[in-house]
Every structure is written in C-alpha cells, then in structure tokens.
Amino acid sequence: xxxxxxxxxxxxxxxxxxxxxxxxxxxSLGGAPILRGVDLEVRDVVRPGTCTGQVVALxxxxxxxxxxxxxxxxxxxxxxxxxxxxxTPGVPVERGMVGVVAQNYPLFAHRSVLGxxxxxxxxxxxxxQQARARATDMLHRFDLLDRASLYPSQLSGGQRQRVxxxxxxxxxxxxxxxxxxxxxxxxxAVEKVAEMLVEVANLDELNTVIVVTHDINAxxxxxxxxxxxxxxxxxxxxxxxxxxxxxxxxxMECGLAWHKGIGSSPRLLEMAAKIRxxxxxx
Amino acid sequence: MGLLVxxxxxxxxxxxxxxxxxxxxxxxxxxxxxxxxxxxxGLGRELWAxxxxxxxxxxxxxxxxxxxxxxxxxxxxxxxxxAVSKGRFLAFIGFPLLFTxxxxxxxxxxxxxxxxxxxxxxVTSMASVILEIPRERLEHARTLRMGEWRVVGEVIxxxxxxxxxxxxxxxxxxxxxMLTMVEGFYRGEGGVGALLLNxxxxxxxxxxxxxxxxxxxxxxxxxxxxxxxxRALFPWAGLTVERR
Numbered sequence: 001x002x003x004x005x006x007x008x009x010x011x012x013x014x015x016x017x018x019x020x021x022x023x024x025x026x027x028s029l030g031g032a033p034i035l036r037g038v039d040l041e042v043r044d045v046v047r048p049g050t051c052t053g054q055v056v057a058l059x060x061x062x063x064x065x066x067x068x069x070x071x072x073x074x075x076x077x078x079x080x081x082x083x084x085x086x087x088t089p090g091v092p093v094e095r096g097m098v099g100v101v102a103q104n105y106p107l108f109a110h111r112s113v114l115g116x117x118x119x120x121x122x123x124x125x126x127x128x129q130q131a132r133a134r135a136t137d138m139l140h141r142f143d144l145l146d147r148a149s150l151y152p153s154q155l156s157g158g159q160r161q162r163v164x165x166x167x168x169x170x171x172x173x174x175x176x177x178x179x180x181x182x183x184x185x186x187x188x189a190v191e192k193v194a195e196m197l198v199e200v201a202n203l204d205e206l207n208t209v210i211v212v213t214h215d216i217n218a219x220x221x222x223x224x225x226x227x228x229x230x231x232x233x234x235x236x237x238x239x240x241x242x243x244x245x246x247x248x249x250x251x252m253e254c255g256l257a258w259h260k261g262i263g264s265s266p267r268l269l270e271m272a273a274k275i276r277x278x279x280x281x282x
Numbered sequence: 283m284g285l286l287v288x289x290x291x292x293x294x295x296x297x298x299x300x301x302x303x304x305x306x307x308x309x310x311x312x313x314x315x316x317x318x319x320x321x322x323x324g325l326g327r328e329l330w331a332x333x334x335x336x337x338x339x340x341x342x343x344x345x346x347x348x349x350x351x352x353x354x355x356x357x358x359x360x361x362x363x364x365a366v367s368k369g370r371f372l373a374f375i376g377f378p379l380l381f382t383x384x385x386x387x388x389x390x391x392x393x394x395x396x397x398x399x400x401x402x403x404x405v406t407s408m409a410s411v412i413l414e415i416p417r418e419r420l421e422h423a424r425t426l427r428m429g430e431w432r433v434v435g436e437v438i439x440x441x442x443x444x445x446x447x448x449x450x451x452x453x454x455x456x457x458x459x460m461l462t463m464v465e466g467f468y469r470g471e472g473g474v475g476a477l478l479l480n481x482x483x484x485x486x487x488x489x490x491x492x493x494x495x496x497x498x499x500x501x502x503x504x505x506x507x508x509x510x511x512x513r514a515l516f517p518w519a520g521l522t523v524e525r526r
Contacts, residue, residue, distance in 0.1 A: 074425060076421055076424065076425070095425055096424070096425060096426060096427030096428075098425075100421075100422075100425040102418050102421070102422065104418070106418055106419055107422075108423075108436065108437075108440075108441065109441065109518055110440050110441055110443065110444070110516065110518055119426070119436070120426045123426045123427040123428055123432075124427060151517075151518040151521055152518075153518060153521045153522045154521060167426070168425065168426075171425075171426045171427055172425075
C-alpha cells in the first residue's frame, strides 16, 4: 500500500508546534522591492495512527517573486528585513538546513549517483561508512538502488529528480524546497511527481515539503496548505511593487487534503477556479 | 571512422606521390631524409629533448594557469587573469632578452618562453570555463552545507577537471607549435626545432618535411594519449556527447 492510499479516511488532525516560520520578510533587488512583509508559518500536522509530514504549495503568477522567496526560505539569500526560523524553538535558517531542489535538478555530474549522496552525507557530519549506509538506504527507498553506479547524465528526468531529492535529504533531513517540480511535465508525470512528494513528506512526521509552482491544479492535489503570493493593487488598480502572501488556503480544514485522486473533486475544481481568478489580480 | 581516415590518408599520399609539382619532395625522398636524420643526425635524441622541454613547460604552465584560473572565483584576481589573457596578443620579441637577464641557463629560458606562450592561452580558456559555471551549480553545493572553499573544490576544481585536461590537450599542441621557434633562438641547446631550422637554412626540403611529419606524429600521439587519459580519468565527460 502506498503512502498516498494511507491518506484516505477521516481527516482528524492536530496542529502542533511550528516547524518553519517567516516573519516580516522584505527584500529589494537592484532597488526594486520584490518581497514586502512576507509572513508565513508551517506547523507540524499530527494525524493519529499515521506518519504525516507537511506539504505546502507556494503559488503565484510568473515573475511575482516565488523563486526569490524560495531562496530566502532556503537561506541562500539574506532578506533586507525579517527572519526565517526553523523548528521550535526557532533557529535562524542557514544554507544547508533546508534541502533545495532547483528546477533542473542539479547534481554533481562528476560523481556517481551513490557518490552524490555520500558527499552530501559527509557534509552533514556522517562518517564515510555511515554516509554510505544511509545513501544505500535512501537509494532503496527511492527505488534507485540499481542506478547507484551511474552518472547523473545517464538518468532519466524522473530518476534525476528523485536522486536530487534523496541527496538533499542526506543533508537536511526534514525540510525540502522544490522549485517548479511540475514544470514541463505531462499530466501523468505530474500525478507521479505529486504522489512521490506525498510519499517523501510522509517518510517522517517532521518532514516538510514546500513546493513552489504556478501549476494550480498540481499544487492543490499535493498540498495540505496553499499560500498565494502576489502584489497588492493601488486604488487605480496598478500593482504595488513587492509581493506578500495574499491568501492562505487550508485544505485540511476544507477536508480536501489527504485524498488520492482529489484533483477531479468538484470542490477542488471550484477552489482552483477561485485561485485562478485571483491570479489575474496579483 | 578508422577506415574513413585510412582511406583519406591513402588518397592524400597517392596524390602527393603522383603530383607533377616538383616544388614538394616526394614521399620516398622524405623517407630517405628521415632515415639519414634519425641514423646520422640524432633526430631521436633531439626529439626526446624537445619532448622533455615541452612536457616540462606544459606542467609548469598548467600549475600557474589552473591556479590563476581557480583564483578568479575571488574578484581580486580577475583583473590579473584578464591581463594575463590579453598577453596572447603580444609578440615574442623582447621576452628572450628579458628572460636571459632572469635565467642564466638557456634551457630555462626556453621553458620560460614556452610557459609564457602556453599560459596566456591556457588562462583564457580555463577562466572562461570557470566564469561560465552557472550560479545554480554553486548554490546547489552551498545547499549541501559546503563552505566557499569546499564549493570551489567540488564544483570548480573537480567539476571542471575534464575541461581542464581538454584545455591542457589544446595547449600541448600550442607548445609544439612554439617549440620550434623557441629552440631556434637557442640552437646550442639542440632540440628538434634547431635541427629543423638547420635543414631549412640549407634548403633541405625533404629533411624539413621529415622533421615536420615527425613532430606531427609525436603531437598526434600525445594528443591521443591525453584523450585516452581523459576518458579513463573522467568517464562521465563524454556521456552526453554524440561522437561522430
């Protein structure tokens, strides 16, 4: 039984302590405000009898600042103001604390699949033997054991994505940020990636996967919570520079989370239409 | 591919052999000149001396150029690398005198001139390889908790090692091209370049052709050897290339 199947059933859940918080993030690039007062929070979702990680989708139109916020959350870019805190009590994020899978799944081309994972484990402080054992376990979990000795250029796009995710989990353990993981995929591939992300999230209670995307349907299919990033409008209707979280859609509260095949549900389609109409105003 | 090269080489040889143009020595004349040069004038010994000089210069140029190119990750060193790179527009005139004042030994003057010639091209190629590394590759390493020097080691040194060898391969060829000229400045030291210039001075065109073909053969073998070494050391490098 896959993890996605486990998500069927009563949606009883509790929200525990925050696993990630961003407070008052401001950032300008080249004098132009990109982010303005971004506040967000991810809390540990606990469902009795299941191991449930958190999947959050950050939605927004192209060019609104999603990737910039992604970089700030990953500790790759310092904001002008505000902070990103990890865990409870909150520790300021530093690069390496949050796993990052960029759009084209970067890997070290000069290392084998196993080598890519081992080097990540070594950076996380594991001994060579520990890193190798954990890497082998990770490859087994991601169904990549038979690809261990291949180089990244010998992998398919899907395999490459899984190796990139596994590599980040070798190092960052519980947090994973993915930039546009559904980009350029056909609908079947989108479903498979969505399933895999849910499985990855549910590998550990504390796992938190944040998906940055502009694909509304895929985001709703995979996420428990959706953040909508966008710009305000002035009274004349012109966009005000600098994006912030305009809306938070709690799919757990709406009973739309943890159901496989939820994508065709009328309520979810209705929500997708509502979000799509807001896109034009962001 | 091998068959194609063989057939083309055979056709070229046949055209050369049958050419009515008497300006060029015929293949049999070149072969006889080669035999004389090898048996009586020490072509083998001179070739070995030139090869050793070339490899010595290549090794030193590699260390200097790779070091300087890797340092371009620090903005402080970029103007220096750019200045060295511009040196490829300079002529050799004046440098032999300068190096004569610095090095007493003619061998080291030749090596210094070759290092200078190779370094300006090596730094140009290698700095360009490094500057073209996309930011996302560096950031990927940083997300794995790598410090800046570790990022340099992983992404810049190891990640471009195959390209560094390829640049070395190209510069080894430049070394052979420059070697004959440099050895011409210091004929007393010998070398295949000095031998070539002596043959040329006496209009012994068959001897000139014999030496040129010998240099070409050694150069091609060296090129092939570095290619084999590259495929053995960096097997990932050719995986995305469609060889034709």
